[in-house]
Amino acid sequence: MEDRPDPPDPRDDCAIRITHIKFNFDPTAHSADALNIRLDRINEVVVPEWNERKFLAAQSRAAYALEPTRNRTIFIQCRFEIEPALPTQTGIVRATGGGILGAIDPITVDFVNGVSNDTSHTGNPEYVQIPLRRRSFNAITRRDIRWDWSYQCGKRRVWQAMDQPTLHRIYVVLDVPPAPWSQTTPQIYPWTKALDYAILDASTNSISDQNEAAALIVKHVNGEPLQYDIWQGKARYWSGGIFNIDAWLGGFTEGPIVNCYDCASAVTTFSNVVGCHLTYQYHNWFGYLNPVFPIGRGLCNNPFYGWSSPPHGVPLVGVDDAGRTSFGNHAYGKQTGHNYDACMRASLGCLAAIGYFLLAVLVLILSLGLAASLARRLFMKASGWLIDMTQSEYNGIVVDTSTPAEATLNGGTPVTELLSI
Secondary structure (H helix, E strand, O other), X not given: OOOOOOOOOHHHOOEEEEEEEEOOXXXXXXXXXXXXXXXXXXXXXXXXXXXOOOOOHHHOEEEEEHHHHXXXXXXXXXXXXXXXXXXXXXXXXXXXEOHHHOOEEEEEEEEEOOEEOOOOOOOOXXXXXXXXXXXXXXXXXXXXXXXXXXXXXXXXXXXXXXXXXEEEEEEEEOOOOOOOOOOOOHHHOOEHHHHHHHHHHHOOOOOOOHHHHHHHHHHHHHOOOOEEOOOOOOOOOEEOOEEOHHHHHOOOOOOOEEOXXXXXXXXXXXXXXXXXXXXXXXXXXXXXXXXXXXXXXXXXXXXXXXXXXXXXXXXXXXXXXXXXXXXXXXXXXXXXXXXXXXXXXXXXXXXXXXXXXXXXXXXXXXXXXXXXXXXXXXXXXXXXXXXXXOHHHHHHXXXXXXXXXXXXXXXXXXXXEOOEO
């Protein structure tokens, strides 16, 4: 009797491909998946964030918050198809690469009629829930990543590459962005356009501290091609508690002149989109200024010199000058009781600057580098940045109370005001 080989099993000659990926599969929670985000006020980030028609990282965006995901496993959900399609069969998939999300360990996938089937979770069973056990993010960042997918099926135990890698743009922020952002109102989900603006500095400095992140936003906002309104102190990007973020991100379409309300709105909004917790502070009364550098201007203690005639129409006048102007009120951001002000930069005396510098060096020496973030903030203060300051420290640097007239005008207190976009 002649031996005959077994008939070929179609399961041994199969092909698996990935068709969709969800990063934000549960919009009500953020400890095991991505945040709710959108591109800008008009354009959404549609879930699933990736499908076979997307070939660029910028077409597939997702954002994660460090605090709620700390010491937790993060998952994605993927949909696969297999050919030939049989009533039931299994395969194994994996992915190499992945950048900060890490490689994906081999996982067995069940298929029903050619489509992946996972009933272990409450979502759509066509999507397989996959743990990201090798993710490695611990600071504010934006990174483009790539997964190269491969599979095994049937009796063949050789890894075969899928036809298409998947590319994604991944954002990491410190915490779930607070107001003026939201995780429940779709139009003000954190915008990737705002993240792109805010992460500019932090992504290159491994920032994992909210105070340092806010300090860098102050520096960023103050460094824009803008100038303080020396005529009226009028806001252009803030009105009635609303920050015109579209005009700001659109290339400063309301013009290059700003005031403290504009700067405080920008600092609060962009700090919070990366997971800081700033509030917008309105300070009335405020008072006369020590010599400072208003945004885009030279040294000044007479902020509204633009509308005055000589001898008062100059930025720097004597402290007892009868024509000297002052801030009737002011605005800035506050976090954990400390002030962050991008409207101006201090002109420190030598002793104050040296004091901050020496304190920063001392922090580094005593902590053996463990307090590097604090030391960097102290170095920033030594350079005149108005960041991470208690109210009394801030007032002592900014407000002039050197004569009875100046001291009388000072005395207001900051109050928190709501800010929206």
